[in-house]
Amino acid sequence: MSASRRSFLAASGLASAGLLWPGRDAWAGPAPARMPAPTSAPASADAGARMLGQSRLLRDEPLARAAVEAAQKAGASYADARLVQWQRESLRVRDDHVSDVGLREEYGIGVRVLADGAWGFAATSRLDSRAVTDAAKAAVAMARRSALLMPEPVVLAATDVVRGAWVSPVQVDPFAVTMAEKVDLLLAAARAALAVSGVHHVDASLLSAREEKLLITSEGSRVHQIFFRVMPGLTATAIDRRRGRFASRDHEVAPMLAGFEHVTAADLTGQAPQIAEDALRKLHAAPVVPGKKQVILAPSNLWLTIHESIGHSTELDRALGWEANLAGTSFLTPDKRGKLRIGSERVQLVADRTQPGGLATTAWDDEAVAGQRWELVKDGIFVGWQTTRDLAAKIGDARSRGCLYAENHAAVAFPRMPNVSLQPGPEDHTTEDLINATDDGILISGRGSWSIDQQRYNFQFGGQFFWEIKKGRLTRPLRDVAYQANTVEFWSSCDMLGGPGTYRLGGTFGDGKGEPGQSNSVSHGCPPARFTVHVLNTGSGT
Amino acid sequence: MTLTRPEAQSLVKSALKAATLKEISVRVSSSREGNLRFAGNAPTTSGEVDRVDISVTATRDRASATVSGTARDAAGVAELVRRAEALAALAPVDPEHVPPLGPQQYADDPRRPIAADPAAAKLDAQARTDLVAQVLKVARDGKLIAAGLLEHGSSSVAFGTSAGLFAYHQATEVSLTTTCRTPDGSGSGWAGTVSHRAADLDAAGAARRAADKAEMSRGGGAALEPGAYTVVLEAQAVADLLEFVLGSLSARAADEGRSFFSRPGGNAIGEPLFNPQVSLRSDPMDPTHPSIPFAGDGQPLPKMTWIDHGKLLALATTRWWAQKQGRKPVPTPRSLFMAGGTASVAELVRGVERGVLVTRLWYNRMLDPRQILVTGLTRDGTFKIEGGKLSGPVKNMRYNESPAAMLGQVLALGRPERVVAGNDGVVVVPPMVVDGFHFASVSDAV
Numbered sequence A: 001m002s003a004s005r006r007s008f009l010a011a012s013g014l015a016s017a018g019l020l021w022p023g024r025d026a027w028a029g030p031a032p033a034r035m036p037a038p039t040s041a042p043a044s045a046d047a048g049a050r051m052l053g054q055s056r057l058l059r060d061e062p063l064a065r066a067a068v069e070a071a072q073k074a075g076a077s078y079a080d081a082r083l084v085q086w087q088r089e090s091l092r093v094r095d096d097h098v099s100d101v102g103l104r105e106e107y108g109i110g111v112r113v114l115a116d117g118a119w120g121f122a123a124t125s126r127l128d129s130r131a132v133t134d135a136a137k138a139a140v141a142m143a144r145r146s147a148l149l150m151p152e153p154v155v156l157a158a159t160d161v162v163r164g165a166w167v168s169p170v171q172v173d174p175f176a177v178t179m180a181e182k183v184d185l186l187l188a189a190a191r192a193a194l195a196v197s198g199v200h201h202v203d204a205s206l207l208s209a210r211e212e213k214l215l216i217t218s219e220g221s222r223v224h225q226i227f228f229r230v231m232p233g234l235t236a237t238a239i240d241r242r243r244g245r246f247a248s249r250d251h252e253v254a255p256m257l258a259g260f261e262h263v264t265a266a267d268l269t270g271q272a273p274q275i276a277e278d279a280l281r282k283l284h285a286a287p288v289v290p291g292k293k294q295v296i297l298a299p300s301n302l303w304l305t306i307h308e309s310i311g312h313s314t315e316l317d318r319a320l321g322w323e324a325n326l327a328g329t330s331f332l333t334p335d336k337r338g339k340l341r342i343g344s345e346r347v348q349l350v351a352d353r354t355q356p357g358g359l360a361t362t363a364w365d366d367e368a369v370a371g372q373r374w375e376l377v378k379d380g381i382f383v384g385w386q387t388t389r390d391l392a393a394k395i396g397d398a399r400s401r402g403c404l405y406a407e408n409h410a411a412v413a414f415p416r417m418p419n420v421s422l423q424p425g426p427e428d429h430t431t432e433d434l435i436n437a438t439d440d441g442i443l444i445s446g447r448g449s450w451s452i453d454q455q456r457y458n459f460q461f462g463g464q465f466f467w468e469i470k471k472g473r474l475t476r477p478l479r480d481v482a483y484q485a486n487t488v489e490f491w492s493s494c495d496m497l498g499g500p501g502t503y504r505l506g507g508t509f510g511d512g513k514g515e516p517g518q519s520n521s522v523s524h525g526c527p528p529a530r531f532t533v534h535v536l537n538t539g540s541g542t
Numbered sequence B: 001m002t003l004t005r006p007e008a009q010s011l012v013k014s015a016l017k018a019a020t021l022k023e024i025s026v027r028v029s030s031s032r033e034g035n036l037r038f039a040g041n042a043p044t045t046s047g048e049v050d051r052v053d054i055s056v057t058a059t060r061d062r063a064s065a066t067v068s069g070t071a072r073d074a075a076g077v078a079e080l081v082r083r084a085e086a087l088a089a090l091a092p093v094d095p096e097h098v099p100p101l102g103p104q105q106y107a108d109d110p111r112r113p114i115a116a117d118p119a120a121a122k123l124d125a126q127a128r129t130d131l132v133a134q135v136l137k138v139a140r141d142g143k144l145i146a147a148g149l150l151e152h153g154s155s156s157v158a159f160g161t162s163a164g165l166f167a168y169h170q171a172t173e174v175s176l177t178t179t180c181r182t183p184d185g186s187g188s189g190w191a192g193t194v195s196h197r198a199a200d201l202d203a204a205g206a207a208r209r210a211a212d213k214a215e216m217s218r219g220g221g222a223a224l225e226p227g228a229y230t231v232v233l234e235a236q237a238v239a240d241l242l243e244f245v246l247g248s249l250s251a252r253a254a255d256e257g258r259s260f261f262s263r264p265g266g267n268a269i270g271e272p273l274f275n276p277q278v279s280l281r282s283d284p285m286d287p288t289h290p291s292i293p294f295a296g297d298g299q300p301l302p303k304m305t306w307i308d309h310g311k312l313l314a315l316a317t318t319r320w321w322a323q324k325q326g327r328k329p330v331p332t333p334r335s336l337f338m339a340g341g342t343a344s345v346a347e348l349v350r351g352v353e354r355g356v357l358v359t360r361l362w363y364n365r366m367l368d369p370r371q372i373l374v375t376g377l378t379r380d381g382t383f384k385i386e387g388g389k390l391s392g393p394v395k396n397m398r399y400n401e402s403p404a405a406m407l408g409q410v411l412a413l414g415r416p417e418r419v420v421a422g423n424d425g426v427v428v429v430p431p432m433v434v435d436g437f438h439f440a441s442v443s444d445a446v
Helices: A003-016 A046-053 A059-072 A129-147 A181-195 A258-268 A268-285 A297-313 A389-395 A430-434 A486-492 B005-020 B074-090 B124-140 B201-214 B233-247 B251-255 B319-325 B345-350 B403-408
Strands: A076-096 A097-115 A116-122 A163-167 A199-217 A222-240 A245-250 A289-297 A349-352 A373-380 A419-422 A440-445 A450-452 A460-461 A465-470 A473-479 A479-487 A503-511 A518-526 A529-537 B023-039 B044-059 B061-070 B144-161 B165-181 B188-195 B227-233 B280-282 B304-308 B335-338 B354-368 B374-388 B389-393 B399-402 B412-413 B425-429 B432-443
Touching: A046 A222, A059 A097, A059 A129, A059 A268, A059 B319, A059 B403, A076 A129, A076 A181, A097 A181, A097 A486, A097 B074, A097 B304, A116 A129, A116 A289, A129 B044, A129 B403, A129 B425, A163 B412, A181 A199, A181 A222, A181 A268, A181 A479, A181 B201, A181 B345, A199 A268, A222 A258, A222 A268, A222 A419, A222 A430, A245 A465, A258 B201, A258 B412, A268 A473, A289 A297, A289 A430, A297 A419, A297 A440, A297 A450, A297 A460, A297 A486, A297 A503, A297 A529, A297 B233, A373 B227, A419 A450, A419 A503, A430 A473, A430 A518, A450 B354, A450 B374, A460 B432, A465 B074, A479 A486, A486 A529, A486 B165, B005 B023, B005 B044, B005 B074, B005 B165, B023 B074, B044 B074, B044 B124, B044 B403, B124 B144, B124 B165, B165 B201, B188 B201, B201 B389, B227 B345, B233 B335, B233 B354, B233 B374, B354 B432, B399 B403, B403 B412
Parallel strands: A097 B061, A116 B044, A163 A222, A289 A440, A419 A518, B227 B354, B335 B425
Antiparallel strands: A076 A097, A076 A199, A097 A116, A199 A222, A222 A245, A289 A529, A349 A373, A349 A419, A440 A465, A450 A460, A460 A479, A465 A473, A479 A529, A503 A518, B023 B044, B023 B144, B044 B061, B144 B165, B165 B188, B227 B432, B280 B304, B280 B335, B354 B374, B374 B389, B374 B399, B399 B432, B412 B432
16 A cells, blocks of 8 residues: 555544544545535534634634724724634754754734725734724725725625634644654654665655634624644655766655644655655656657646646636736636536546545635535536635625635635545546556656646646556656646546546645735645646756 | 834844843844735735744754744743743754854944835835726726736844844835736736835836737737747846746755756856856845845845856855855855846847747746756747847747756847846846747647
């Protein structure tokens, strides 16, 4: 069993512990869509309830209420206040020593208002009644100024008033594990990789994050949530000084909405020799011959291609031009919903904020809309958008899909990506089945470089490891491989999918969007799948 | 409100006073920022944010830990110190540890903060909407659709150590970027303007440049065959590519065999690597574009020449690496000035018989650090040049090219200008004519 498989089972095992929507296994394939969305999440388990009850944010809840009231008094037709606290711990090991130990905390309040039909926002880390009232008034004042330049007012789709609390499932609070234990784990993994002769450098890291927020809206909603996310990492680098070449190989473990149990299950030390061997193999791999080829993309590679080509193109704000100045627009437009074929009939892509382990999983978004699961691409046809309350109203949808998120108290909430996942095929194929069915191709795993245009047509992706496939067999490792394709051609060429047993999550803490830029954490699940692409050689030919 | 020198110094002092370990360093950053986004010819979101961030690094027996938080008073600072010290007690020894620096001499005069403009510090919601209104007017008059961002901020950063160092810097910045698109989505143009001075922000000018490009690209264009082209890169596109060369200017990566600048047994310092027209320097005290005069660890940032007429003169060297190699430390710069000429972009275009004009580049990613091979795409204003004239729009293209190789194939340089950089540093570069630039595939994106 691969590391990612084991760790994923560990994470999804949390679901059966009853902490998160019992009965749904993220890796076990498509479950019935949850529509209409639930308006409240299940009660948190005892540990979660205790964390919520001891929260520092409760002390400051009256300030959040005061901010909302001040905004209303100043003339806001809608207001929300978010108290947000972040804790991030980073630990990095290089070879035989610790290179970085850091703990970052951020805490403050952000007030978002709608006044005269325009948005305003102000944030402060000063938590006293004068500061939050001033922030609320400033937000209303700037909304009113903006309104003078607006041809039509912002309209919000209806939502239910909700009151609830939720803690993401966690077996072991990563902040309760001692620094010594974490350091030992990383140093042991680095030692195990360095023990492989020819490996010159090893970097190991562990990022742990705890996000807590309490949202109060002028419509009467109140939601209090805590999220735990962890990201273990291990990279081995081999250097061939004679030929002036070096090669790095990353562990393919995914970051997860989970506790320290995910780090333990990733078994960095056990996997380290393999990672090290792979780095050496990459160093001595044969250069790829470019051309049009079939590629089998492992979930550790395909998740990012889903993120870039489908995740971003189905963001409705992009399609409406709201991100035209930086992130870009989309090849999808509102008139294409339900009509445009963007993939072969086997392509099913689902947005899901209820997926166990998913980094973008949440009980409610930043305007108290419940997390949901819905279709983006059904049988290859584009059918769904990612929306927020103002976006839903723009295209006449009755309800928001719950995609509003702000990276911290100081950032204005705006539309962000949910977990977007490719559903496994019905045939129950294994990765080996896909390889055996391929005459001339490449198996690509892991995340390499990635680049895609601002409307999400033309992309070029690398990977971590490349196996040549000849006549249904893995023959030898290749290097300097990148694949280039057009989004619609790529998904239309998808002719084989792994089954439910091959489904894995990949993800990132660093999904960037917006101006000023904000970061979002998001996961993408998928089976391995086969496509036809242009393969490039990105090496210098030596 | 940003913290004044005495306010920041008092927080630094309270951290040092609260410390029980001998080695402590403290950074106090504060900012007040405002922004207004717009799209579809109307404001979308706006914001005002005030922040204070304090970061404490504590060291015990060469083992360090850093704790940061949004504390704002002496008690909050003392708590950060306590936590950093507790974490340092658990952290293992870092063999690469260097002790904090003692007092340093900086190039600036604390009584005359040249990087902070009082007018920029006073910008408010009304100023933001007034500036954005200028952009929206240009777009509406041209029957175009504008999106963009106006941002302004004042900030201060203070850094102090238990060895007696204290550094303080105040700055302001105002920037506006805008993309104008034709209503049918067939044409797009981008422009940006940035300065530390409010008076230097030319919102209407940027809007007109973006609008002109959108208009010129209306209807889209033909697809060029992938291949090698002579290109005129506007300053923004040059900066987009140069970033990768700058990121590679590390002595350690070079000495360890991981970089373009690696050589058997060392690095490429002293080698003529680029076209003789290429010179690159940094200067925190540049009168037009001042920047912070100290590095993150308090080292003074000197006036420095990195590349002189194509010859590599220096690589950034951390204090530890310098100590290990018996060299002088060279801090990573926060300002970059590339030498150029006096020609405008239009004049550069006149000198090109056949080629492509590139406004900016997008989603640029390193493919191979040994060659500094990078991929990315052209965007928001890509035009064919024929007989020294822009002869029409062309489809955007993906390039696979080495910015290092590009610096070897420079044909001409124009007048340098400050560009909107991804980080908060100052980047001033010229537009550039380059021979044999490699476009790999065509993109349908507009």
